[in-house]
Amino acid sequence: MNFKEIKELISILDQSSLTEINIENKGSKITLKKEKEIITQQVTAASVQPVPQASPVSGVTAAADTNDTATDTDNLKTINAPMVGTFYKAPSPEESPYVKVGDKVTADTTVCILEAMKLFNEIQAEVNGEIVEILVEDGQMVEYGQALFKVK
Template sequence: MLKVQEIRELIKLIDQSSIDEFTYESDGTTVSMKKSNTAPQVVREAVINTPVQTTDTKLVKPEPVIEARKEVDMEKENQKTEQENTSISSYDHEIVSPMVGTFYSSPTPESDPFVSIGSNVQKDTIVCIVEAMKLFNEIEAEVSGEIVEILVDNGELVEYGQPLFRVKTK
């Protein structure tokens, strides 16, 4: 069976080629792709080979299971790339998570966030809390500047090194 990454690569190759339709069959699995004016669609058909037993002890041959998945429209992807390129020029520094944990934007659920977009921060300004193993770790800005983007939502799990904020340094 093809992996998701292999299917994505096939989609890219078909999209860049002059082929309008593509079908791949292997081990009872069929992957079909067809170009159209809208977003490309991938249909994956898998046949389950386990017989199903009914209450009156008759064996019933299973029906094929069809799973359809739409890929992201290229235009939306281009817009996302343009937005990323625009935001790259609007900041100088990213504040990253020093650990794996849960991101909190304020000290308590009722409190205002430590910072918001447009907030001016100093090196020792607390910008958020990351909770790890019941310990609440205050994260400092480490640079002086203005918060131009908040990259995570309150209560979201964050990874080590994941960008949390973008700062335009002064």
């Protein structure tokens, strides 16, 4: 490959949601990677405002009880999809999943694979904690920024 072709590949990678490109051509091999941006969200009970709903029978507005004590969801983080792709919980159907509920993870723990355009991208946790919930099914399409795991 010449410099111009490599520069074009870099531009394509930069403008796409892909995180890695592997090319083999006439005995030469090139791998291009870019840093992943993981967006984590924390939802607290105080930040969610209840929406009053009208009762269909009497027309009276009902409000949610706002005096509830905070739940365990206050300190949960999410691991979100850094790209659009197909979610796989294991490297292959015959192997065990990367993580399951109750597993401890560190920032560099691989938690799943996202496949995009026949490229398989290993996704790291980017947070430390314990997996408390897996939010997507194996083989499910996921969107950019979609929550994949809840971590405590």
